[in-house]
Amino acid sequence: MLTRGFKIVQSKRFEVYIEELELIAGSAIVKIETAAICKADLRYYLGSRDARTLNLKYPINLIHEAIGTVVKDPTNSFEKGDKVALVPNLMISKDKQDDFDIDLSSDPRLGENYSAKALFASSSYNGFSKDYIAYPATNLVKIDDSIDLNIAVFSELISVAVAAIRRIILKDDDVIGIWGDGILGYILCSVLKQVHKGPIVIVGHSQNKLDMFEGVKKHLSNDEKIKDENINVAFECIGGIASEGGIDEIMNVCLTGSKIVFSGVAENSIRINTRRILEKGLAIYGVTRSNVDDFKAAAELLKRPDFSHDISKLIIDKTSIYGIKDYYKVFEIEAESRALGKHIMTFKF
């Protein structure tokens, strides 16, 4: 069938693409319903990556945070009408991997999202900014009918938070610090509130944003009292060049033997105080993306009303996308937005 979608062809330029959609073996056809823009999408839109990398990617459908409706599924994994989250991290078939990749994907604390050969929607293959998509049924995760699709669209970010927690073994009495009052920090905090019994401390730069976090301790960055919290597990959710200062603060205030999980992306190299790592015997973990099981965990969490309520606060507004002009508009608004939350798109073209 003929589908239509929006591809970015150069910075700040989208084009409508009409493409023939083939139903590949193992795939289901999904109508994309709601979608949200990620920071990575904005980097493509604004052209804020190096020109060579961008030129190798364009033209490409952006968007990897989306919820859709199954309209056809020859694999019989889903009912017609089922709401699903699309898992953007796609492992290639086992026969195309080498032993190293298979080893990685079978380690539950790593998973297939760490395979160098895994593909990622809107980065190494086309994303979800289209009306219909043929997508591997194994990469679809059912979303309960009771869940508002404007909330469910946060599944991808929730799954990334789940993946970050998966990297380490948490004990009930661990004191967790989250650095970053942005959207990932907020979602990670919301997930931890559901799964962790011990204290959770948020460290951020904006009092306004910190005020949105509920049921946890909050500190502005550089507050000397952070040290008194005795944090022994820290999550860095800052990203960019600002993560340098955040990571430095984490290393200075956390206890000896602490575990630190990095989840923010810095385009350029940042400086890290290795002396402090040695002195304190710190363990550092990296986290990237998420896999199908993380999405399943996210779908389960969304069934909890208090969790769903926490996530609903991230909806800044909802825009119906009837055509490319609406799509441009939301990208422009999202690029300018400094608020905690997202502008959710409903695809109606």
Added chain:
Amino acid sequence: MNIAIILAGGKGTRMGIVDQPKQFIDIYGKPIVVHTIEAFDIHEQIDAIAVVCLKEWHEDIKIWTRKYELNKIKWIVDGGETRQESVLNGLKAIEADASPDDIIVIHDAARPLISHRIIVNNIEGAKEFGAVDTVITASDTIIKSLDDDTISSIPVRKELYIGQTPQSFVYSTIYDAHKKAATSELQDSTDDCRLVLDYGKKVHLVEGDKLNFKITTMEDLLLLKSVIKMSKLENI
């Protein structure tokens, strides 16, 4: 129930091709009519499809139904001598299964770039108003000439729209309008809305899309081929 009637009865004489009507021409491995049917077959608000075409193409439609897994085709109906007759044949064919308040979405097979939104707006519009026509605004000035040689008048552009399909109606309205027209002098209407207007009902407008153009000439075919970009799904 929302029923689509796909009109594939034309002979495509303006195309120049003699052995095949335009709607059966192959575009990247699939006939145009199949691309069009697929847009309705996949649409969650369409319950059943009737395809109206010349008798000699019925078997092909049956083959394509299986080959392309088209699940909603319930009727394959003989086309008439005119568009009006073809639509009436379609309306008669569904009579046993359709209710008077069902929504009928009538669409040209030669408009394969119909969007999901236009189908939604047609169904919702027909439910609300009883009759809707898909139109786009006229961006070029329309010239009226009665002698095919000189300008008779230049109508005010902002009052003009270009009609597309689908045209959608409550079943009883469009069927009654057709039955009435069949007994009148109006036998060759190229537009169902005209029959509904003559029947005394208002027809509301639904915003169309320039991409929803009709493949009528070789130039249209070229345009369609250049619009469809080959997808790059080989990665997954």
